Amino acid sequence: MAPFGLSALQNLRRGRNPWQPPEASWSRPFGQGWSQPYTVRYASNLDDGPNHGMPLGGFGAGCLGRGIDGAFNLWHLDGGEHWFGVLPDCQFALFERDSDGRRAHALATQPEGDASRPGSGPPLSAWSWYPAATPEQPSGTVAVRYPISSHHYASVFSADVRCEAFSPILPGDYRRTSYPVAVFAWTFSNPTNQPLDLSLLLSWRNTVGWFTNTDPAAEVHFRDDGSPEHNYVPAIGRGKGQRNRWVDGAGLKGLLLEGERSQPLAEGEGQWCLAVPDGAALNHPGLEVFRCSRWDPSGDGAELWEPFSRDGAIPDSDNDRRSTGDDPLSAALAVRFRLEPGAALELPVVISWDLPVTAFATGTRALRRYTDFFGTDGESAAAIAGEALADWRDWHAAIEAWQAPVAGRHDLPEPLRMALLNELYDLASGGSLWTAASPGDPVGRFGVLECLDYAWYESLDVRLYGSFALLQLWPELDKAVLRSFARAIPAADPTPRPIGWYFTQGRGRVEAPRKVAGATPHDLGAPNERPFDATNYTAYQDCNLWKDLASDFVLQVWRTYRLAPSGPDIAFLADCWPAAVTALDYLKRFDVNDDGLPDNGGAPDQTFDDWPLQGVSAYCGALWIAALEAALAIGQQLQLELGLDTAEEQRRFGGWLEQSRTHFDALLWNGEYYAIDAGSGTPVVMADQLCGDFYARLLGLPPVVADERARSALNAIRQACFESFEGGRLGVANGLRRDGTPLDPKGTHPLEVWTGINFGLAAYYRLMDQTATAFAITGAVVHQVYEGGLQFRTPEAITAAGTFRACHYLRAMAIWALWATHTGWQPIPGADRQP
Numbered sequence: 145m146a147p148f149g150l151s152a153l154q155n156l157r158r159g160r161n162p163w164q165p166p167e168a169s170w171s172r173p174f175g176q177g178w179s180q181p182y183t184v185r186y187a188s189n190l191d192d193g194p195n196h197g198m199p200l201g202g203f204g205a206g207c208l209g210r211g212i213d214g215a216f217n218l219w220h221l222d223g224g225e226h227w228f229g230v231l232p233d234c235q236f237a238l239f240e241r242d243s244d245g246r247r248a249h250a251l252a253t254q255p256e257g258d259a260s261r262p263g264s265g266p267p268l269s270a271w272s273w274y275p276a277a278t279p280e281q282p283s284g285t286v287a288v289r290y291p292i293s294s295h296h297y298a299s300v301f302s303a304d305v306r307c308e309a310f311s312p313i314l315p316g317d318y319r320r321t322s323y324p325v326a327v328f329a330w331t332f333s334n335p336t337n338q339p340l341d342l343s344l345l346l347s348w349r350n351t352v353g354w355f356t357n358t359d360p361a362a363e364v365h366f367r368d369d370g371s372p373e374h375n376y377v378p379a380i381g382r383g384k385g386q387r388n389r390w391v392d393g394a395g396l397k398g399l400l401l402e403g404e405r406s407q408p409l410a411e412g413e414g415q416w417c418l419a420v421p422d423g424a425a426l427n428h429p430g431l432e433v434f435r436c437s438r439w440d441p442s443g444d445g446a447e448l449w450e451p452f453s454r455d456g457a458i459p460d461s462d463n464d465r466r467s468t469g470d471d472p473l474s475a476a477l478a479v480r481f482r483l484e485p486g487a488a489l490e491l492p493v494v495i496s497w498d499l500p501v502t503a504f505a506t507g508t509r510a511l512r513r514y515t516d517f518f519g520t521d522g523e524s525a526a527a528i529a530g531e532a533l534a535d536w537r538d539w540h541a542a543i544e545a546w547q548a549p550v551a552g553r554h555d556l557p558e559p560l561r562m563a564l565l566n567e568l569y570d571l572a573s574g575g576s577l578w579t580a581a582s583p584g585d586p587v588g589r590f591g592v593l594e595c596l597d598y599a600w601y602e603s604l605d606v607r608l609y610g611s612f613a614l615l616q617l618w619p620e621l622d623k624a625v626l627r628s629f630a631r632a633i634p635a636a637d638p639t640p641r642p643i644g645w646y647f648t649q650g651r652g653r654v655e656a657p658r659k660v661a662g663a664t665p666h667d668l669g670a671p672n673e674r675p676f677d678a679t680n681y682t683a684y685q686d687c688n689l690w691k692d693l694a695s696d697f698v699l700q701v702w703r704t705y706r707l708a709p710s711g712p713d714i715a716f717l718a719d720c721w722p723a724a725v726t727a728l729d730y731l732k733r734f735d736v737n738d739d740g741l742p743d744n745g746g747a748p749d750q751t752f753d754d755w756p757l758q759g760v761s762a763y764c765g766a767l768w769i770a771a772l773e774a775a776l777a778i779g780q781q782l783q784l785e786l787g788l789d790t791a792e793e794q795r796r797f798g799g800w801l802e803q804s805r806t807h808f809d810a811l812l813w814n815g816e817y818y819a820i821d822a823g824s825g826t827p828v829v830m831a832d833q834l835c836g837d838f839y840a841r842l843l844g845l846p847p848v849v850a851d852e853r854a855r856s857a858l859n860a861i862r863q864a865c866f867e868s869f870e871g872g873r874l875g876v877a878n879g880l881r882r883d884g885t886p887l888d889p890k891g892t893h894p895l896e897v898w899t900g901i902n903f904g905l906a907a908y909y910r911l912m913d914q915t916a917t918a919f920a921i922t923g924a925v926v927h928q929v930y931e932g933g934l935q936f937r938t939p940e941a942i943t944a945a946g947t948f949r950a951c952h953y954l955r956a957m958a959i960w961a962l963w964a965t966h967t968g969w970q971p972i973p974g975a976d977r978q979p
């Protein structure tokens with residue numbers, strides 16, 4: 145073997161042009177660790193460490209994540225569930241030979257172990273692993289602009305080696321965005337003056353049957369922070385009945401990885417496919433494809449590595465016998481070719497999967513959206529791979545086209561443009577569920593978890609901020625979510641449940657019914673139960689008492705009708721109107737003194753669910769006023785376009801609105817900003833006190849407060865919660881005294897910086913023409929997330945102590961509200977398409 149790699153100086157002397165990450169992308173040297181990454185605030189919350197890259201796979205199809213060290217480590221293949229771990233044999237490797245010798249490396253750094261076999265010792269010890277970059281010895285760069293992850297491998301091979309990995313995430317495309325497929329578009333070029341012999345290897349473990357919960361209990365447990373959870377025990381390591389076999393198609397050579405099958409097909413059952421074009425499709429003389437259908441990754445891996453590292457070949461075999469036990473089973477393919485000096489080869493490699501079923505409690509199940517196009521039998525992995533190999537260039541071009549207005553918007557700071565695109569990752573890896581279509585749901589039902597720690601779908605208070613991306617890019621999915629809430633509002637479930645917050649307060653067991661008829665639900669249920677049908681999974685607070693949810697629903701309905709790029713949809717508005725009326729009527733019951741404004745009850749009863757408010761509050765009251773304005777606009781629009789008689793509702797809501805406007809300022813305005821509430825006397829500046837005013841102005845409704853009072857309040861927020869809090873380096877804290885000091889140094893929510901709240905607040909500043917403040921807030925938060933090891937797992941909250949809470953959080957996609965306010969809702973290409 146030749147000495148390790150080539151030096152950077154040698155590469156420069158050979159005339160190699162330095163590779164630069166794409167504009168508006170996040171980048172990091174290959175495999176470089178973090179000296180002081182953020183760590184989790186509560187021990188029971190999830191913290192997989194900072195080695196995260198972007199997910200691969202369509203919305204609701206399940207996804208894979210590849211870390212900055214090159215290892216595949218995130219496996220979200222069971223709808224709504226999370227498994228993190230490295231399978232070392234799931235990996236690419238590259239062989240190269242020139243006149244100086246030969247070299248071969250798996251394209252990841254040395255793994256510590258095999259996550260499927262804890263305690264099994266160092267894995268694949270015969271393999272040579274890729275070096276992590278250091279300042280003295282660069283080895284490559286990872287750059288991500290979701291949904292494309294670019295890897296450039298430098299100073300190790302003589303060839304110039306690049307890979308762009310992506311899935312067809314395309315705004316307004318309700319077919320391809322659902323595909324369970326990852327494309328790896330490799331580019332090899334020879335900048336030397338001698339021929340290079342190269343071989344690219346892909347090895348993959350058969351995991352069919354793994355990603356299903358072996359603990360079917362739907363019982364709710366409580367973490368140390370009072371939030372509910374359920375057990376997830378996937379069948380990792382299950383191998384009985386697995387087999388791998390060759391598959392050939394038009395222009396395709398590949399391997400199918402299969403397992404046992406039930407009738408009907410069970411969760412986790414189906415196929416994987418590894419595929420490359422055949423030699424004729426690539427039109428590269430001398431190119432060879434090798435396939436090994438079965439090898440054992442539990443040992444040192446020499447059976448595969450020894451021949452590969454010798455000459456780039458692997459044993460050609462098509463052994464399709466089924467396993468009788470749980471021994472691990474892997475398959476591999478390799479593509480060997482020669483590059484003459486100055487020549488290049490573009491080589492697409494596809495990994496696809498067809499795992500059609502997502503199962504829930506008590507035997508209920510759903511089919512994934514992509515089955516509308518590939519069938520439900522779990523035998524279409526090769527067909528999916530074939531379409532990817534045929535169309536991947538078109539997909540890539542379409543991604544570049546829709547990203548161009550964002551990446552090229554140079555009046556926005558580059559970190560903001562980067563984060564706009566990369567925060568979309570959560571639509572794939574946030575436990576997303578997207579079901580097959582039905583007559584009542586023509587694009588299926590859709591949901592994203594609030595986060596992995598708070599694992600319930602589409603928390604309505606959170607998506608008030610976090611759904612701006614969905615609205616602007618896939619508006620029909622946004623409508624699908626709101627239709628689910630509209631159906632749930634009149635439903636009831638009297639099942640009593642203990643409320644977690646009271647446990648954390650030492651107040652014992654306090655129970656409440658799960659769902660009261662007319663109350664707007666907090667969420668659309670959890671993946672271990674019956675999402676969409678069994679709502680209000682969270683039991684930290686009694687959500688039937690929340691004072692913001694009804695307003696959140698009405699505002700989002702009007703927002704989607706007014707601002708969806710696909711245009712006004714009066715049928716959608718009509719579908720949601722009865723639920724909107726019911727929701728507002730229910731919330732008005734909490735107006736205890738008949739001043740028009742619902743009163744908060746003393747227990748945390750709004751999105752800041754660890755922060756008690758008493759009486760009329762600025763946050764809930766402003767949302768209520770904005771929601772009444774939206775309801776009046778909805779009623780007028782339905783009467784105008786459909787002739788619907790909404791006069792009685794308009795009279796009722798108009799009366800409440802007049803009362804509310806009369807009392808809101810009188811109760812809460814203190815001459816500089818709005819008090820947090822009218823009953824507690826808490827002397828803090830609440831950062832998000834005027835979210836309702838932001839929404840009203842955004843939707844062209846009459847503002848909740850006068851311009852001069854809005855600006856005065858924003859000034860107080862900027863000074864107290866941003867500039868006086870850690871010098872503005874973290875972002876805006878939720879609530880501090882006017883001088884920037886904390887009311888309670890041990891408080892939970894007031895001292896946290898909530899990423900999504902900050903992005904929403906920045907959009908409000910931008911809407912009020914305070915662009916410098918908007919960019920300063922956004923820049924601080926983006927810097928903390930993407931330099932603190934939180935990329936592609938953006939949390940709800942960060943603290944000055946370097947801790948975070950609740951990763952993979954839905955609310956962070958509120959950054960798209962800033963795009964909307966800054967660009968005037970500049971459309972993204974394709975988003976206006978009808979499904």
